[in-house]
Amino acid sequence: MTTSRRSLLSRLVRTSAFLGAALTVGMACAQSPKPIRLLVGFPPGGGSDAIARTLSEKLKDELGQPVVVENRPGAGGQIAAQALKASAPDGTTLFLTHDHTISILPQVVKNPGFDPVHDFVPVAGFATFVNAFAVSAGTPAKSFPDYVNWIKTVGKGKGAVGIPAPASTPEFLVQLIGKKYQVDLVSAPYRGSAPMIADMLGNQINAGVASVQDFIENHKAGKLHVVGVLGTKRQAALPDVPTFDEMGLKGFEDLPYYGIYAPAGTPQKFIDDFSHAMAKVVAMPDVREHLTAMGLTVGYMSPKQLATRQTAYTQAWTRIIKSSGFVAQ
Known part of the structure; x- marks a missing residue:
């Protein structure tokens, strides 16, 4: 075989290998499911x-x-x-x-x-899940009655309560709690629970309403205190926290x-x-x-x-x- 023919054959083998590898990659990409x-x-x-x-x-x-x-x-x-x-x-x-x-x-x-x-x-x-009412560690309240008494005395009957979104379940809960316990509570809406909880941890706001899963880690760490949960049954993750149903606030059973x-x-x-x-x-x-x-x-x-x-x-x-x-x- 002449040198030129051997060179041509070598180039054909390399080209074939390259095309085969490219085809394999292409087929793999085509078969790879979209995220x-x-x-x-x-x-x-x-x-x-x-x-x-x-x-x-x-x-x-x-x-x-x-x-x-x-x-x-x-x-x-x-x-x-x-x-x-x-x-x-x-x-x-x-x-x-x-x-x-x-x-x-x-x-x-x-x-x-x-x-x-x-x-x-x-x-x-x-x-x-259920929503919960929590207070910041900057308040002396360790229970919901403590919080109401603190608002009536220190806050002169007025307080702001953080909520993760406007016109949400927490906002209506804040409204009903205010009526039930005769305190003037104003909802402070946030863009989600994370920034609200950040302000609670920094004592920029004294209370908040969100889901139990939003509060649970900081509650267990003692950085804030969940003082009440909705529903008719206490939560397995918070067995010592009473329900608002126990405290006489009805209408949130679903x-x-x-x-x-x-x-x-x-x-x-x-x-x-x-x-x-x-x-x-x-x-x-x-x-x-x-x-x-x-x-x-x-x-x-x-x-x-x-x-x-x-x-x-x-x-x-x-x-x-x-x-x-x-x-x-």
């Missing part, structure tokens, strides 16, 4: 964010594709909900949220920019919920596959233990069960909002 965006309507560091990150790690392994948490904070989850509505219904975008954005916000905002019934599809529910939603039109197979994956993840002992420690009552809900709970909770809050005289803004 699923899991939208969260509140900033990093809050309870919803921590829950989403716990679930996303397990879902990634269960589904065999990345699940990436994407925070879209602001307006009580409204911005994230609008982002979900605008997303393609191709199974690459989901929304992890609680009751406020789905059941309450559309009733208290005139133009929320989304309709959860028509624009979203329930995928899976995974927990219920528990808030956490769920995952997809844009309307998302293929049913994706919804079924993801929901089944959620059922497996929620059943994992370490996940249940972690979420329970955060103050959640863990339990999988199918798309149909989540839709039923959503409807019931929305109807319950329709009555509460109307009786309060609140006008959508």
Whole structure:
């Protein structure tokens, strides 16, 4: 074989190897599943964010594709909900949220920019929870009666209470507590629980209302004190904290919920596959233990069960909002 022919053959072998490697990489890229965006309507560091990150790690392994948490904070989850509505219904975008954005916000905002019934599809529910009233360590209060007495004496009957979002369950709770205990409490809205709790830890505000999972770590560390929880049963994570039902405040027996939603039109197979994956993840002992420690009552809900709970909770809050005289803004 001449030198020129050997050189030509060598070049052909190298070219063939290169093309084969490129084809292999191309096929791998084509087969690599797209990541699923899991939208969260509140900033990093809050309870919803921590829950989403716990679930996303397990879902990634269960589904065999990345699940990436994407925070879209602001307006009580409204911005994230609008982002979900605008997303393609191709199974690459989901929304992890609680009751406020789905059941309450559309009733208290005139133009929320989304309709959860028509624009979203329930995928899976995974927990219920309760809201709690907490006071900063800068106050002498160690119980709810202590706080009321402190407000009446030091605050001359007036006080500001932080809430994670305007026109939310915490805002209505603050209103009802004020009426019940004859104190002038004003809600101070924040963009999520994380900045509110930061101000509580810095004694910039003396009290706040948010979910148990938002307060639990700082309560256990003694940096703030949870002095009351909603619902009819004490929480396993806070067995020594009384319920407001025990203290005579009725009307909050229907528990808030956490769920995952997809844009309307998302293929049913994706919804079924993801929901089944959620059922497996929620059943994992370490996940249940972690979420329970955060103050959640863990339990999988199918798309149909989540839709039923959503409807019931929305109807319950329709009555509460109307009786309060609140006008959508």
